[in-house]
Amino acid sequence: MRRISSIGLALALLAPVGLNAQDATITGTVRSQTLGPVRGAFVAIPDLEASTATNDQGAYLLVIPAERVRGQQVTMVVSNIGYENQEVTITLSAGVHRQDITLQERAITLDEVVVTGTAGRLERRAQAAVVASVDAGEIAEVAPVTNVANVLQSRVPGVSLQLASGTSGAAQTIRIRGAASISLSNEPLIFIDGVRADGGTSGSGGVGGQQTSRLNDLRPENIASIEIVKGPAAATLYGADASAGVIQIITKRGQVGGGFHQALSVEYNAIDQNFTPPANFAVCGQGDIDDGVPICQGKSAGDIVSDNPLVRYDSFRTGQKRSILWSGRGGGDNYNFFFSLGGDDEDGTTLNNEYGRYNGRLNFDFIPSQKLRIEAGFGLARVTTRLPNNDNNIYGWLGGGLLGDPTLVGGPTDGWYGVNRQNDAIKSINTTERVIRVLPRVALHYTPFEWFTNRLTLGADMTRTEFGQLFPKNSNTWYDAADLNSGDVFESRELQDRITIDYLGNISNQLTDWLSSDLSFGLQYTSRWTDQTNAEGIGLVTNAARSVNAAAISQGGQSRGEQRQIGFLGQWMGGFHDRFFLTLGARVDRSSAFARDADVFFSPKVGASYVLSDDPAIRDVLPEFVNALRVRAAWGTTGRSPNSGVVATYDPTPYLIPNGEIGNGVIPDDPGNTKLKPERGIEYEAGFEAGLLDNRLGLTVTYFHKISKDLILDKPIPPSLGFDEDSLVNIGEVVNNGIEVAANAQLVTTRNFGWEANVALNTLHNEITDMGEIEPFGSLNRVEEGMQIGAFVTRRILGFEQYKPNPEEFPDSMALRAVVSDEPEFFGNLLPTFEGSFSSTMNFFGNLQLYAQLDWKQDFYIYNNTTQFRERQWGTGERWVRRYEILSDEERVRRFGPFVDSEGNNVNQGAVNVAYIEPGDFLRLREVTLTYTLPQNWASAFGADGASIVVGGRNLGLWTKYSGFDPEVNSSTGSRSRSDFLTLPPARRWIARVNLQF
């Protein structure tokens, strides 16, 4: 379609546009029934070959040149995925015509195109396995999100995110449909526009459990949608490494004939630490009083004193974030484009926490002929993260502040943990990661015949990471170790390149009036290459001269690695009457991780989809309130591969020759296992989608059952064999099953008030069903048949009894002790067995929108090691110091012992954790925003087509029985544990944003 006129390209320069008085100008807003703006809707007058698209406020503007305005009637068509098309007739005359449009939302969208996990027919109606989709563009517009993790959090049933901490720039873990692997990563694969990308975590420095996330290098505003392939049933075509699921990020593109639009967004966040650190307690002894300990002066022996150094030193600040983003999208007759440039600058709540991100993206599609479409994309990110020390870390803020001794206030520690290590010392540790990331992509869509399509995608994800950590030279002995106090600089440089070559061909064939055939075939090659070099320098002359070369002593290291995979796929899909679809597919894979003579990994799949509501025979018997109904079932397999473990190796290790020289020797490292193969995930899922009650209620229900076989486990080798590594073996089985429910409802659709709500619920049953010959292992988080992966175990308290603690000296003295089980027993789950979220969008008068999201998780536990450590190891927790004052006898013994087993043997208190493994169940008010769309004439006052103001907050309320700061933390990066150990909880964030469209 040739575009006659819309908003001119001159708008790219933000110049005001003059409208010819003889032109016909059609403008208005496209809204849903619930009054929400419909973004990106296609508005066209086919007779005049004029078209445009709505902006983020749903506003559009069409200008018809005067020479084509003859007072004729024209039909304007408005369409968008997920809505019924709307046509309106307009009598065209010179001047401005206001035409607001209301689109009727479809409760379920069977004709929406699914990009991910499929070959052949792309409409959702043909897909046998559910592929969830998140409208990232809309979420970024209305919700208080700052990164991709926020976009994914609590929006899709079965997708669970957990933040590691509240540190700005820190990573999260993502689990889709539970955890299937015991030893390998349970993180999903990440693809960006079909190119394998790094979405994992990284972190080279000793900053506790905090890591950075490559997923969050991307700006949510540049993403059109995120598709989530949840398990093997849908992920078969992703090969031997996709059993943990796939996240496909689809970046924004322009629209052919869609006009040209620009957007400018400016945002400010205030970030609150969202917790009050507890005080440290101590008892003043007579010696303290006599020695002049300041805090004990005026006290009596036995008096309890307290101090809170983090509060006293005002160690937390109100963090801030400033963000700006400029983007444009448009398209001509045979091209379209999208570009954006943006920058973030964030100061976290701790004094040495900063996060900065600059992003650029350009997507350009060119259609030189009807047979060829060329897509080119280029993403660029520059991310700088400065992380503080935290978690299990003696140089951290919480470690320093929560492990102090009040009786040492005024002395060298001044009530902190570390000697001479207070604010300045901790703040001066500089741990900075700088990442430059380049994501080029080219895709060719070649259609030599109408029935034969080909797509070739070439892409890369190239990441260059500079990591530096400096413990500055100081004369105050800030950092305990002499080396650190002399100045210690650690630097590493890592190159990581991922390459993707992906070909997919499809032959479509309408065999008869009622039978269609789609034959798809493809090849996918991916490689990952890493090279890391590092160097450490010890002993600086000055802190300004901080290169490794400037240090007195230097040393270095290097590591390299490469993995390659190649896979071939074939799929046939038959369509019967365009309402029943049968899919048969298979893929074979090989990987460099396995032995050369290893069998190829074969992944079959089969599935069916039946749109019942399109079948006249069934349509007639369906109740009136059922507007659309589809049932589906799928079965498929895929895998998970390790990076090594096949080859028997020695570890190069030095030895000392008596003359002082150092030779290079070996120690036994990995016994190897040439028969190792990928883990195999086998999944079936079945469910339905329904549009109900005049399409006001949409319901998607899915049951899944995933069995992970041939699990790769570290088969523990008895240490007496002398190997450094355990042997990897394929053994064991884990089952995940559950029900996922997603519902959306248009609750109220009046002229001035609309209310839409979404609910996402899922259950999860995770169980290790077989461990082969491997004995159960794990002392706190257990791996054992019949339990969840990483389930909490502890010796349970069976009862209390009186005993004589010192019968020889005090034969009449009795005390209480707890009798505990002889072995650790199951105590609670690591993974929530129920998760849910509820989001609500209310629209008032067409220009005011209130959005909120509640999120809850149930039936999981967290190890409150912060409290445990302060009470039982450090003796500074209030409950320990005031144990005889505030705790009952049984509660005191429950926490602190003494403990004995059934035979009266002493049991170490570390084996009895019933008081510190706590339920983590919570309900959180995660997101609230209020969006006000300015009237058009206000926006026009500063040259904009539309403008909105968003204010809101994130993490605004938390209801939980967990006694720690927040149950949504994890100080450990391990996938089989969850502990809160001096971990900074998630921050509360207040957001103000202005969006302008031109």
Next chain:
Amino acid sequence: MRNRRQHRIGAACFSLLLLGGAGCDSLLDVPDPDTVTVESVDPLADAETFSRSAYQNFVSAVPLTILYMAWFTNEARVGDTFPTRNAFGRRIIDARSNGDLSGLWGDLSLAVASSEDVLDLLADVEGADTNVNIARAAFSSGYAMLFTADAFCQGTIRGGPALDQNAMLDHAIARLQRARDIGAASGDEEGAAIANAAKVGLARAYLAKGDLTNAASAAADVPDDFVYEMEYSADPGNRGRLGNDLYTFTVARLSLVVGPEWRAIADAGDKRISYGDAGRLAQDGKLHFWTQGKYGNYDAPIRLASGLEARYIEAEASGDINRQLTLINERRSANGLGTFSSSDTAEVLAELMNQKARDFWLEGHRMGDWRRNGDAVPFIIPTGPNYYKPELGEVGDATCWPLPTSETDFNPNF
């Protein structure tokens, strides 16, 4: 007609893809410059590399073994934050959850296993009776077994069946005899030193078994001035493996704390105990950090065997009160102390242990001495609520370390 053509094209494309895949072997060839594959090393040609590596495994295992032995017997105090380390100080060690225990067991096991591998590989090599590589491997295996028996009172060898303390000591004796014989026959300086140190090790093993005659006999011809020291390196890039960890826990981990009993000895002028005041708290933020002065750098050597130890073993094995008094007063005199006299056997034994404790402070002798001689060994904390950090709980009654469940659960012969 069109359908047939479409199918043919589809089949052709699919076939091409599969054919391409068949030739993808080289595409999956990736180098791994980080690892040394087993196939790439020749154990015979590289015998010295293997032997020295195995020996280094033993030398690297010793400092931490000594440290934890010191904490266990109150030869030093635990100034550490880790509950797993305080568990050693409290003598209540959980075999399942104590990661430090697994580490200690693993280090000694590596020394034994890698040394035994060398002995197997070189078993039939020509000139085995004089091959110093074999002597070195037998020596490191035997001593690692000796330390294992001393600390754990049981053991196993390379995934074999459980061995009680005497069985472990018998295996140690066999290796040390081999080291003694081959070392003496090798004709080189290192071999001679190994031979004498093996004799001391033999005497120590026999003493632990209660075989007093053989203990005295093995010790008898060790020269008075003989000293065998294990060497360490201060090289910053390698001191993780090659450095003396007793120093690491003094200057970096800050948790090897000299207790008041030992400071009192030094304060009284006995130079065998050396300590300093760091002017701060230890790692745990609880104990004042009194630093040991015996090992002053990462490369400070550790004495493994000596003529002096041989004399102590002879004196103890003899049960002869006069012989013991002679040694006691030699040692007292040499260290500025007055003459000790007593005719009470227990008193003399206690003083012998007192002098030995001072002479071999932080050298890893006290666990065996304590089990053999009980209260005669000074400064052991009694069982009960006597730990110097009472919030951590009571002191238990263990006299040996338990085998970690990483061994007992996964060794099929257990």
